[in-house]
Amino acid sequence: MNDHVASGPVADEADVIVVGAGPGGSAAAYHLARHGVRVLLLEKTEFPREKVCGDGLTPRAVRQLIRMGIDTSEKAGWLQNRGLRVIGGGVRLELDWPELASFPNYGLVRTRMDFDDMLARRAVEAGALLRTGVNVTGPVQNDDGYVIGVEAKVGPGREPAQFRAPLVITADGVSGKFPLALGLTKRDDRPLGVAVRRYYHSAVKADDDYLESWLELRSAQDPARLLPGYGWIFGLGDGRVNVGLGILNSSDAFGKTNYRHLLTDWLGSTPAEWGLRDEANADGPTLGAALPMGFNRVPHYTRGVLLVGDSGGMVNPMNGEGIAYAMESGEMAAEVAVQALARPFGPERERALQAYPAELSLRFGGYYRIGGIFVKLIGNPQIMRLATKYGMPQPLLMKFVLKLLANLTDPRGGDAMDRIINGLTKVAPSA
């Protein structure tokens, strides 16, 4: 057990229980604790632990780190990046993150082994009580079906336990077992991705100051062949890179491909000096997981439970980014919970809690709907080939595309591109 994890006699009741201490859960717990709310953060694993991810953080995620009081300077050991390098259609374009009032102009890369531990620590420093080794198995409900706590199996002995709170925030990731236990299944009309990643030692690519994104993947076995999916190479600054690829369910290859072989085949086509062709440079196995996108689980509030991050299907369909959205929804859920707890149980409190899905839909609903259309379009290889061929050589257009895909605009007083993107997301239906 870590030094930042609760030990000794254990509180079994709180104002809010947060299920899962990934970025979404830790952000929610931090913002609740900052308001003086008694929060119990329950996590089934022990920190530090691995989580399958690309480890890339855009300025949107950096803003959330800053809101949690985390020093993201290079002095504090972070590797900052300046933007995105996009490779495709025979073009290699370096696009700097936009200069905006609302977001910093740099991104970061950090392994989740480190990152999630750090966020959980911040929540504890703010006053949250973290308990690891607690596997939440389902809700405790009153006679009206309202959730008043959680059932769990605790520690290596898996002893049964119950924790009580008038509100529960579920941030249990893509598996979403907690919302599932309440009957909230995944929506099939929303995009879904699958991605795999692997670490490699690479002296050449480890200290990159751009996040590298590949729109076209070539097969080493058959260089004339384009492989399905999109790839990334993110330098970690510690001699290693995080390399991976993702496929969307709008692609014909979705579910019919061996993603591990696909990764090896693509990496076989990269320059030998990068070291990514060589099994001896690999650090650990290729691991994968699903990316639940575009609000693929709703409602985001029901019966005393607020859904945060992957649990509520909040990965951005346009770029596969999920950390920023988990942290942002965690903060939004915390703010709403604080207001709700100040009201008596009943209709008044319910009214306050309904603000959470309403806010989410206002902030991301229209954008995600456009994302859904985007995913369908790029699922067609012909459209993708044309877009890459004719779009990539247009720097101004690509600047716009970067803002759109990374969801980086100023809501007020931005430039013409910001106004177009904000206008589009406002007119798109948000449900």
Ligand SMILES: Cc1cc2nc3c(=O)[nH]c(=O)nc-3n(C[C@H](O)[C@H](O)[C@H](O)COP(=O)(O)OP(=O)(O)OC[C@H]3O[C@@H](n4cnc5c(N)ncnc54)[C@H](O)[C@@H]3O)c2cc1C
């Ligand atoms: C291969 C891959 C690459 C990706 N690359 C990126 C990227 O580069 N950048 C990016 O922003 N996003 C990326 N994503 C998406 C990102 O990983 C997720 O969107 C993000 O982790 C969501 O955070 P979360 O807090 O909602 O859930 P998670 O990070 O999944 O955290 C959930 C937590 O809940 C715990 N938990 C689960 N069930 C229980 C239970 N029953 N009881 C107690 N605890 C429980 C888990 O142990 C975990 O700690 C990638 C995803 C994949 C699969």
